[in-house]
Amino acid sequence: MHTNPATSRQPVGGPESYFIRSGYRSRDHVEYFLDETDDTVTWQPDVYPYTAARANELGRDVVIDIGCGRAGKLASLAGEYPAWTYIGVDFGDNLIWCRDNHPFGEWIEVDLESAERLPIEPSLVRRSIVVCSDVIEHLVNPMPALSLVRGLLLEGSAAAVLSTPARECRSGYDTPGPPRNPSHVREWASDEFQALLRASGFEIHYAGLTRSDDASNGLSTQLLLVGVGEAEGEER
Template sequence: MHANTATSRQPIGGAESYFIRSGYRSRDRVEYFLDETDDTVTWQPDVYPYTAARAKELGRDVVIDIGCGRAGKLASLADEYPAWSCIGVDFGDNLVWCRDNHPFGEWIEVDLESAERLPIAPSLVRRSIVVCSDMIEHVVNPMPTLSLIRGLLLEGSAAAVLSTPARECRSGYDAPGPPRNPSHVREWASDEFQALLKASGFEIHYAGLTRSDDASNGLSTQLLLVGVGKAEREQR
């Protein structure tokens, strides 16, 4: 086992640190992440194909992308499944770019750190699966985003696919932070992120590692499939 993935002797943290271990330092603020790259590397190349596979299994034909950026991978999904509906959710220049450049999809602009609900028709939510790919590490307060995702699940979305860096694979469980990537506020170890999700009311159906990129093929990104309890959903 790589030294960075050795189990930490430190217990996971509590809600005040979003369950990250004691001693970790997050950024207090972060620059807006402008999703523009000219390189040939595809980051998290397997997250959207995984989402599509789950959508087909669950009989869903709407993909809601939370923090879609410039939606390059959502565009690839739309090309592969032209009968599906795609909804991208983001704010600022990335969302403006999507509206100006993508001939498909519905583009919803909301502040993902303050919005309490998303203006998506209930009929679409009930046909949907949610994806939130490597976005949660970019926000200072992740709780509103997680609440938005949970709200969609309670309204009838089948499941949510989440990805985020696995700190234990990149810098070690006990790395002091902040992350090397200047646009990341914090990075969770896998057990910390799962604790955050459980405390936020999610059921974890799958948790593993996926490729961070298609150049190194290193497994250093968390991939999770989450839902909410059936009884809780039926109470709505």
């Protein structure tokens, strides 16, 4: 995983654009993303293994998956670490599918654009690591989801692993948008997304690029490990 040295002459935006550069157009709405595919490509294949490695390092055995979709990659993780506890968070048909088809895990239904907290036992949160993999770009308002992640960190989760497309690697820093993928509201360049996270109260422990898929093996997805500041962590 490597960082991208390219930069833009245009400064990072402000809070009103979620720190995306001026001139970028987001979608006003997107249809519900139904997580089903028949192809053989695995998207973001390294995010969940990275999450498991960090969980092992940090001594955590609970994985909380924010925006789990149909939880295929979480299921693979459960196959590798069957003694761990898995909590998937999503809503609608994806979450119903998980409840009907996955014999492992706890499945919590919340709207990621409006929920203020998650009904998870504090004892589980304190044993957890959080993953939110390629979810944020699907949300018209990403702030509630980021607040949910930060809330878990403040309650004792060890860290959060986040991934989202790296716009500079896919269409360029100064592309006008909206994204080519019709289910994406917006896509951030790496410096923009890091600015959003810092403004949202996160401390970035690692930021780099990972594979978007296991077919092209192109490094065009952002991968970040985040926590909260020491002063905030001490208040937990």
